[in-house]
Amino acid sequence: MAVKTISVECPCCKGTLVVDPETGSVLSHQEYKKEKLSLDAFMSQQKNRAAELDAKFEAAKEKEKHKLDLIEKKFQAAKENKNLKDPPPTVLWD
Numbered sequence: 528m529a530v531k532t533i534s535v536e537c538p539c540c541k542g543t544l545v546v547d548p549e550t551g552s553v554l555s556h557q558e559y560k561k562e563k564l565s566l567d568a569f570m571s572q573q574k575n576r577a578a579e580l581d582a583k584f585e586a587a588k589e590k591e592k593h594k595l596d597l598i599e600k601k602f603q604a605a606k607e608n609k610n611l612k613d614p615p616p617t618v619l620w621d
Contacts, residue, residue, distance in 0.1 A: 532554060533546045541559040546552070564572065 531548060533548050535544045535546055536542070537544055537556075537559075543557040543559075544553050545555040545557075547554055
């Protein structure tokens with residue numbers, strides 16, 4: 528009788544694990560072979576990454592600008608309604 532095995536892709540290293548379903552033990556492991564980039568492909572990827580990081584930085588900067596206004600609005604709403612347990616519909620506490 529042939530031994531049945533299960534092949535599973537590892538979520539961490541993306542390698543292939545061959546597992547015995549009865550015992551749960553790993554019978555073998557095949558390492559994931561990542562394709563290496565050429566120098567030109569790597570350089571173009573890094574240029575795109577720089578632009579991507581700049582866009583993320585600008586978005587974070589804009590979010591920080593509006594954060595103080597939002598905090599002030601929440602503070603004024605809480606100050607006006609001291610006994611209010613739930614926020615007014617115009618102010619989101621999150």
